[in-house]
Amino acid sequence: MFVNFRRIRKCQCVQLMTTCLVLSVLMVCWEQLDSSVVSHVKSYSYRYLVNRFTFINKSFTIARQEAQSFSNFRFLLDHPDKCSGQDVLLLLFVKTSPENTARRRAIRSTWGNETYIQRSLGVTVKVVFVLGVPHVEPQEPPWSKRSGVGLQEALNREDRLHGDLIQQDFMDSFHNLTLKLIMQFRWAHDRCAHARFLMTADDDIFVHMPNLVGYLQDEAAKGASDFWIGRVHRGAPPIRRRDSKYFVPFEMYQWSAYPDYTAGAGYVVSRDVAEKIRRATLTLNASIYIDDVFMGICANAMGVSPRDHVYFSGEGKAPYHPCIYERMMTSHGHVEDIHDLWRAATDPRVKQRTSGFFGRLYCTAVKVTLLCKPYYFNTYPCKAAFV
Incomplete structure (x- = not known):
């Protein structure tokens, strides 16, 4: 029996090259692996083995007077009688920015058209857009449409025409989204407490209003309570990378995992949950600027848990198909x-x-093809194909 040493050396060379390639890929991807896989392992370990967020409530609790600093803003645009004398099934808040005029116009003419909803679906849904004040650009003259003054005048005209803007005098920015969240729940309490459900949504979301209305009517008939539904994030860890939009420093949130929360793109709560969240905001520190995480902290303090719905999208866009x-x-x-x-x-x-x-049967096959893909991220899960 003869041994081919050349072949052995060739195999060893291939193995060495393959090992080097794998190690190179691991080295390149290690930072991403460390920030996602490792952080999620830490998160779930903290969540299920260490404790169940028993210390979060105490650490975020502050004096009522201090908590008022997150809500004590003056209304620049308001509609106190928006819901008066009407049986409101859903009060829908759309988080928007002052400059997103075209998005608001599109929503009013499609899924957020209150007249269409009343006539076609037979229910009352109130849609309001919540925002802060525009950024002031020092280099822009006051009469420019891009300046803070010009944008505010445009907003005033828009509101006179449509009557659906709710604005407070804090700066409209990503880091003030939690202030918008607090504004929504307190406005609902003061102006529309009888609405059976409350929804918050981004201004680049699509809502299938006939499907949503039918679903909420069924839930209302069951006497919906402790109802909070959306795309649920469980065991999500804080992002500690400074280059991330969602970076949260250790000083702001020191634990390895967030309480359960729903993606801020769109979720619905019943009116009893809305009232519980409002009460929580009266004594909790709202300095954490990720609004959906703060929602989870408030709900955790009040003993409310979210429920996942497979047809509520997270950050992803659903496939286009009947x-x-x-x-x-x-x-x-x-x-x-x-x-x-x-x-x-x-x-x-x-x-x-x-x-x-x-x-x-046809739709099950189609949805399996569209949704059950390993790279299809953050929209409807594969199990939606069988629901």
């Missing part, structure tokens, strides 16, 4: 396509094509 539209609740990341999506998703033929035994 089988998706048939059960869709929300989809994130829609600006230019919102009118086309509204027409397609609410077309009566969608229900016709997806109903019956063969329609459901």
Whole structure:
């Protein structure tokens, strides 16, 4: 028996090159692995083995007078009678920025059209846009449309025309989103406490209003309480990378995991939960500027847990297909396509094509193909194909 030493050396060379390649890839990706995989392992270990956030409530509790500093802002635009004398199924807050005029216009003419909802769906839904004051650009003259003064005048005109802007005099910015959250729940308490449900949504979200209304009507008939639904994040760790938009320093939040919360793109709570969250904001430190995380902290303090709904989107955009539209609740990341999506998703033929035994069978196969992909991230999960 003869041994081919050349072949052995060749195999060893290939193995060495393969090992070097794998190590190179690991070295390049290590930072990402450390910040995602490792941090999630730490997060789940903290969540389930160490404690269940028993110290968060104490650490975030502050004096009521100090907590008022996060809500003691003057209203520049307000509509105290928006809900007066009406049986409101849903009060919907859209978080928007002063300059996003086109987005607000698109929402008013599609899924946020209150007249359409009343006439076609037979319920009252109130849609308001919440915002702070525009940034002041020192280099811009006051009469410029891009200046803070020019934008504010445009907002005043827009509100006189539509009557749906709610504005307080804090600076409108990403780091003030928690102030918007507090404003929403306190405005709801003071102006529309009888609304059966409250929803908060981004201004680049699409809401399938017929599906959502039907779902909420069913929940209301069951006497919905402790109801909080959306795309749930469980065991999410704080991001400690300074280059991230969602960076949270240790001094602001020292634990390895956040309480459960729903993606801020869009979620719904019942009125009893809305009142509990409002009460929590009266004594909690709102300096953490990620609003959906602060929502989770408030809910944790009040003993409320979120419930996951497979057709509420996180950061992802849902696939364009009638089988998706048939059960869709929300989809994130829609600006230019919102009118086309509204027409397609609410077309009566969608229900016709997806109903019956063969329609459901066909749609299950389609949704498996569209949703059950390893790289399809943060929109509807694979299990949505079977719901």
